[in-house]
Structure formats: C-alpha cells, structure tokens
Amino acid sequence: MRSQQQAEHNVKVWNRRNIEISGVKEVDSFDSEEFLLQTSMGYLVVRGQNLQMKNLDLESGIVSIKGKMYEMTYLDEHQGEKAKGLFSKLFK
Template identity: 75%
Template sequence: MRILNRKTLEITGVKEVDSFDSEEFLLQTSMGYLVIRGENLQMKNLNVDDGEVSIKGRVFEMTYLDENHGEKAKGLFSKLFK
C-alpha cells in the first residue's frame, strides 16, 4: 500500500470491492477487510485480476477488520446492510 500526499492510495492484495461511496470504501483484501474513510473519495483505478485499487480523495482513516476483531466487523456489516 502506498499513500501519496494523503490524497491518493494505491492498494495491492485486494480480492474484492464490497462497497464504496464518497466517504467510505470497504475492501476485501488478503489480510482481511480494509475500511477506508475520508471525503470526496473516488475510485481512480480498479484491477481485481491483479488485486490493485487506486483511490483518490482526502483520507482520514484506514482500519483492518480481521478475525481478531469479529465484533467490530459484525457491527460494521450490520450498519452497512440495514
């Protein structure tokens, strides 16, 4: 993963983009789910075959949700799919 000037993210190891909007992206990666939060977020490039995603916008937070954080992931998913 590369962060360029807090405005562009280049992420590798992405298996699937589960959801996204201008404030939040939810990505399934080889290391678990990755949540990216910010403002004016836009998908700049997507290549799921190579596992690469580029996102531009102002990034405030990046959080991994894995098996060790099951409760947090469950809460996030229940909010997403209400």
C-alpha cells in the same frame, strides 16, 4: 491460474490524497466517505472525504482511490464486534 500463495498486499499513500492498494480480492462497498475492501490480509476499511475510485483492476488485485483519507482500519477476527457493527450498518 493463481498460485496457492497469498497475494502480496501493499498500501501506498501520497499526500493523503492518492492511495494505491495491492492484494485486493474484492471491493465489497464504497461511497464518497468509505471503502470496504477484501484483501489478502483481511478486510480493509478506508475512510475519508470525497473518495473516488480512480482505478480498479481485480485481475491484478490493484485499487486506486483519490480523495482525502482520514483513516485506514483492518478488520481482524478478534475485532468481531467492530466488524459486525460495520456490516450491520452496510446491510440495513
């Protein structure tokens, strides 16, 4: 059983081609250009080209992605319009 403390969240990037993210609670969606991850620090969007999931271990909260990364963005509550646009795009 997990403790009530917030899971540690880290992002490691090697040469913009390999990404390891810890503290992932859920993978909401992904394709070759965009991953939407729910982390212990909020939603994280990773955008790039030829993105592929290398490893997914939700029990330990680690996701590994390979491909060329262009952008990483956190969607905070004060960015409501941006998040709303992203979710409406996803659920059309």
